[in-house]
Amino acid sequence: MSELTSTRIRTTASKLGLPHLAEALNQYVQRADEAKMGYLDFLDLVLAEEIAVRDDRRFRNGLRLSKLPHHKTLEDYDFSFQPDLDPRKVKDLATLSFVADKANVALLGPPGVGKTHIAVALAVAACRAGYSIYFTSLDDMVRHLKAAEDQGRLISKLTSYLRPAVLVVDEVGYQPLERTEANLVFQVISKRYEKGSIILTSNKTFGEWGQVFGDEVLATAILDRLLHHCEVVSINGNSYRLKNRLQAIERDTDVA
Numbered sequence: 001m002s003e004l005t006s007t008r009i010r011t012t013a014s015k016l017g018l019p020h021l022a023e024a025l026n027q028y029v030q031r032a033d034e035a036k037m038g039y040l041d042f043l044d045l046v047l048a049e050e051i052a053v054r055d056d057r058r059f060r061n062g063l064r065l066s067k068l069p070h071h072k073t074l075e076d077y078d079f080s081f082q083p084d085l086d087p088r089k090v091k092d093l094a095t096l097s098f099v100a101d102k103a104n105v106a107l108l109g110p111p112g113v114g115k116t117h118i119a120v121a122l123a124v125a126a127c128r129a130g131y132s133i134y135f136t137s138l139d140d141m142v143r144h145l146k147a148a149e150d151q152g153r154l155i156s157k158l159t160s161y162l163r164p165a166v167l168v169v170d171e172v173g174y175q176p177l178e179r180t181e182a183n184l185v186f187q188v189i190s191k192r193y194e195k196g197s198i199i200l201t202s203n204k205t206f207g208e209w210g211q212v213f214g215d216e217v218l219a220t221a222i223l224d225r226l227l228h229h230c231e232v233v234s235i236n237g238n239s240y241r242l243k244n245r246l247q248a249i250e251r252d253t254d255v256a
Contacts, residue, residue, distance in 0.1 A: 020053040021046060055130075062127040068135045068168075074121045077114060082237035090118060093231060094125050099166055103229035104198045108205065112239025115201035116170055122199055123168050131165040138172045138185065138200075145184040161188050166197045173204030173212045182213035186222050193225040200226075 006025060013021040021028075028049070032042045063071055074094055079087040093105060105122065107115040123133045136144075141161060148157030161167055167188075177185070192198060206223055210216035 018050055020050055024049070058130070059128050062133060063124070066123065066127065066133045066135055068120050068123060068133075069116070070120060071124055072117050072120055073124055074118070077117055077121065082113060082235055084237055085233070085235050089231075089233060093122055093233075096122075096126055096129055096131070098229075098231060099126050099129075099131055099197045101229065102194050102197055103231065104200070104226055106226070106230055106232045107199070107201045107235065108232065109203065109235035109237075110239070111203055113235040113237050115235060118233070118235075119168050119170065119199045119201050123166055126166045126197075132163065133166045133168065134161070134164040135168040135170065136161070137170045137174075139175055141169065141188070142177060142181045142184055145188075146181065149184070158187060158191065162191050162196065164196065166199060167192065169198060169200040172200050172202035173208065176211060177213055179214045179218065182215060182218050182222075185213070186218060189222050189225050194229070198226065 010022040010025060013019070013025070028042070028046055031037075032045065035041075037045065074090065077090075079085060079090075098105060105119075107118055109115055120135070123135060127133045145154065145157055145161075148154045189198070204212055206227070209219040209223060213219040213222065
C-alpha cells in the first residue's frame with residue numbers, strides 16, 4: 001500500500017471515529033499479507049478489532065462511572081471458604097439472565113462473608129456485557145436523596161438511581177432508617193420495579209426489615225416489589241475479613 005493511500009485511509013478512519021484503525025493500519029495490513037487474506041477477510045478483521053476496542057473502551061468507562069468500590073470478579077471469590085454456598089447458583093447468576101429479565105438478586109448473610117464481593121462481581125460481569133451499572137450503599141443513597149429533596153431536585157436525583165440497568169445497593173440494614181428515609185427507598189424500589197435490576201446485600205433477614213425501615217407496612221411494600229422477581233442467596237459462613245485478620249496475627253506472632 002502506498003504512503004498516499006495509507007494517509008488517506010487514516011484520515012478517513014479518523015473522520016469516521018475509528019481512531020484504532022488509524023493507529024493500527026500497518027499492523028492490519030501486515031497480518032493480512034502474512035495470512036494471505038482476501039478482501040472480505042481483511043474487512044472482517046478490521047471491523048472485529050474495532051468492535052473489540054470499542055467494547056473495551058465502553059467497559060472501562062462504565063467501570064469508572066459505576067462507583068464500584070473495587071473490580072473483583074467471581075474468579076477471585078474463594079468458594080471453598082463458604083462450603084454451604086453452592087457455586088453453581090452464583091455462577092448461574094453470572095449468566096445475567098436476571099438482568100435481561102429485569103429481576104433482582106438479594107445476597108443475605110452476616111458481615112464479612114463476601115456478599116459485596118459477589119454483588120460487585122455480578123455488576124462487573126453486567127458492565128462487560130454492555131449493561132450500565134451503578135453502586136451505592138443504602139446509607140449513601142438515602143443521604144443523597146434527602147439532600148436533593150431539601151434542595152428541590154429530588155426527581156433529578158432519583159433518575160440517577162433509576163437510569164442504570166443494574167443498581168447495586170450495599171449494606172441494607174446496617175443503620176435503621178426513619179420513615180421519611182424509608183419512603184425515599186420505596187420510591188427507588190417501586191420505580192425500578194420490572195424496569196431494571198437491583199442487586200442488594202443485607203445482614204438482616206427479610207423478617208427484620210420492618211425494624212430496618214421503621215415501618216412494617218412500608219417494609220412489606222418494599223419487599224413485595226423487590227422479591228416478586230428475585231433470586232435470594234444466603235451466605236451463612238465465616239468472615240473473610242476475620243480470617244485474613246487472624247492470618248495476619250499468626251504471621252506477626254511467628255515473626256516475633
